[in-house]
Amino acid sequence: xxxxxxxxxxxxxxxxxxxxxxxxxxxxxxxxxxxxxxxxxxxxxxxxxxxxxxxxxxxxxxxxxxxxxxxxxxxxxxxxxxxxxxxxxxxxxxxxxxxxxxxxxxxxxxxxxxxxxxxxxxxxxxxxxxxxxxxxxxxxxxxxxxxxxxxxxxxxxxxxxxxxxxxxxxxxxxxxxxxxxxxxxxxxxxxxxxxxxxxxxxxxxxxxxxxxxxxxxxxxxxxxxxxxxxxxxxxxxxxxxxxxxxxxxxxxxxxxxxxxxxxxxxxxxxxxxxxxxxxxxxxxxxxxxxxxxxxxxxxxxxxxxxxxxxxxxxxxxxxxxxxxxxxxxxxxxxxxxxxxxxxxxxxxxxxxxxxxxxxxxxxxxxxxxxxxxxxxxxxxxxxxxxxxxxxxxxxxxxxxxxxxxxxxxxxxxxxxxxxxxxxxxxxxxxxxxxxxxxxxxxxxxxxxxxxxxxxxxxxxxxxxxxxxxxxxxxxxxxxxxxxxxxxxxxxxxxxxxxxxxxxxxxxxxxxxxxxxxxx
Numbered sequence: 144x145x146x147x148x149x150x151x152x153x154x155x156x157x158x159x160x161x162x163x164x165x166x167x168x169x170x171x172x173x174x175x176x177x178x179x180x181x182x183x184x185x186x187x188x189x190x191x192x193x194x195x196x197x198x199x200x201x202x203x204x205x206x207x208x209x210x211x212x213x214x215x216x217x218x219x220x221x222x223x224x225x226x227x228x229x230x231x232x233x234x235x236x237x238x239x240x241x242x243x244x245x246x247x248x249x250x251x252x253x254x255x256x257x258x259x260x261x262x263x264x265x266x267x268x269x270x271x272x273x274x275x276x277x278x279x280x281x282x283x284x285x286x287x288x289x290x291x292x293x294x295x296x297x298x299x300x301x302x303x304x305x306x307x308x309x310x311x312x313x314x315x316x317x318x319x320x321x322x323x324x325x326x327x328x329x330x331x332x333x334x335x336x337x338x339x340x341x342x343x344x345x346x347x348x349x350x351x352x353x354x355x356x357x358x359x360x361x362x363x364x365x366x367x368x369x370x371x372x373x374x375x376x377x378x379x380x381x382x383x384x385x386x387x388x389x390x391x392x393x394x395x396x397x398x399x400x401x402x403x404x405x406x407x408x409x410x411x412x413x414x415x416x417x418x419x420x421x422x423x424x425x426x427x428x429x430x431x432x433x434x435x436x437x438x439x440x441x442x443x444x445x446x447x448x449x450x451x452x453x454x455x456x457x458x459x460x461x462x463x464x465x466x467x468x469x470x471x472x473x474x475x476x477x478x479x480x481x482x483x484x485x486x487x488x489x490x491x492x493x494x495x496x497x498x499x500x501x502x503x504x505x506x507x508x509x510x511x512x513x514x515x516x517x518x519x520x521x522x523x524x525x526x527x528x529x530x531x532x533x534x535x536x537x538x539x540x541x542x543x544x545x546x547x548x549x550x551x552x553x554x555x556x557x558x559x560x561x562x563x564x565x566x567x568x569x570x571x572x573x574x575x576x577x578x579x580x581x582x583x584x585x586x587x588x589x590x591x592x593x594x595x596x597x598x599x600x601x602x603x604x605x606x607x608x609x610x611x612x613x614x615x616x617x618x619x620x621x622x623x624x625x626x627x628x629x630x631x632x633x634x635x636x637x638x639x640x641x642x643x644x645x646x647x648x649x650x651x652x653x654x655x656x657x658x659x660x661x662x
Contacts, residue, residue: 144336146466147457152332153474154454158368161485162209163316163324167492169203170212171312175304179220179292186217192226193266200234200265201258204549206368207235207400208327212312212320218410221289224277225269231407232423233265235398238549241369243557244602250380253438257376257393260430264394268423276419278412296513307512310499314509317496319409327402331366340460341634343452347379347388349445354385355431359424362396363404365455372397374598378451380440381620387435394427450627460634469584476588481556557603560660567596571653574629578645583633586641590630597622600660618652618659625652 173182186195205213214231218224237245237258245254273281298304343361347354367375372392379389407416458473459466478486499508558566574589601619605611611619625648632641 144457146470147336147459148332150458150470150473151335151454152328153470154477155328155331155366155368157474157477157482157486158371159206159208159324159328159366160482160489162204162206162368164209164485164488164492165203166205166209166212167312167316167320168308169205170216170315171308171310173213173216173220174311175298175307178297179289179295182217182220183222183289186222186226186230188223188226190266192223193229193269194262196226196229196269197233197262197265200230200232201237201261203234204238204369204552205234207366207398207403208324210234211323211403211406212315215315215320215406215410219288220292221285223273223285224281224411225271225273227269228272228407229265229269231403232268232398233261235369236261236393238369241373243553243606244370244598245373245376246605250438250440253380253386253389253434254376256434256438257390260390260434261394261398264398264423264426264430267426268419271422272419275422276415278415298513299516301516303512303516307509309495310508310512313492313496314499315496316492317500321493323402323406323409325402326405327366327400330364330401334364335455336457338456340457340463341453343456344448344450346452347384347449349383349385349435349439351385355387355391355428355435358385358388358391359395359428361452361455362392363399363424364401365396366400366402367392367396369397371454375451375454377598378449381446381623382449382451383440383445384449384451385435386438387431390431390434391427394431395424448631450630465584472584472588476592553602554606557599557606559607560600560604563596563600563603564657564660567593567600567653567657570596575645575650578629578633578638578641581638583636583638583641587630587633590626590633594623594626597626597656604660612659615659618656622649622652622656625649 177185186192186199200210203210203213210231213234214227217227217230242254242258245257298307347358351357375396376389376393379385379392404416404420407420459469463469557563570589570593574586574593577583577586577589597619601611601616604615625644629641629644629649632638632644
């Protein structure tokens, strides 16, 4: 259980690192560049504010934990509570990378419907808060927050404004936000360690009418990054699982976490948040059962088991050995070239924030950064670095840059066809060798990596061409099923069966997949 907890905690922390950095930086931009008045104007209030909260959330690449610093800054600036909640619930669900992934690996109609329903969910949740649960003193509290935020000085134009963004992001990240992150990640890891290995492989069937309810019980405490969540939804579609359960995973597993709920209870009041969240959960379940009836593809055969939820249970069988070595190997595999810069940036921000909090408790750094600049000497031209660019313009440019970063990141994360096929060839060779010599743990790691590369191949082709053909999609799905068959045999300690599946199923499927993608 210890190593299961350590592995799940490390995997989730690596997945979350980039979105945590983005959330902290966006919060710093709102506070030091856009300013409280600009933030209120950006998000608005009323029905327009609810829609803007949903739209802004869908554009920013953050997760259910990375959304906390942005929402905290919105709350501090005096944005109405319903708009803040609409943003909190919408932001983790879809971003350019996960949306493209979902369009490729699940039925586009399902993903587009989920995206549309996210608007219904987030705006209805915000409306319910404003109309029913906010309380009589909410409007006065929001006005008080706005007045206090407006009284805080803003940095003048120039390099100090950029430094103020970094200082604010670091200091806030190392404060309460870090505690909420810890609650979300540690709570999710603890639940995964408690659920026995393979206990979820025969759940969430379409024929099980309780599947959406079972998924709700699992999804509320579990942290799922947007990309990983979309991958699981794709697997559920492939295996003919409950579409209702998939929607619950989308809305709750990706859209919230224990850390999110802890922040909401702290800043909005637990007595109001709990009944509001119960109403939100009832709305999700109602939509889930509607989706199950309307969107399920009856042409798909329902698989008797699935590995979609393996990350939500212990990674080690009860009688397994070498858990420490496997944990290190899986974390090293997870900590790839794309994840390392984000993790380093997160660690640097936390370290800087901790130093500011320990060495500058009085906030002298921020006071210096926000102090009015000394008057320019007579006859001296003002510095070009101090150009009076309005704060909202800088904020809009920063947000647009993040969106552009998400789009560029999609092309980096999903390499072009030839590069992906080259990587697949190397991983397939390592997997085949490990299966043949009987190194089960090593083989499973390589098979999981090969499975991910097959998915990246599909999305990479989808991004760069008119689309993935039906033949390509079928070949990729057949290869993933073959990989799953080999992995099942290895997990069951049937090494002869794994070698037979490798030779008779996986190898032909691998060759057919390469041929379908034009190798």
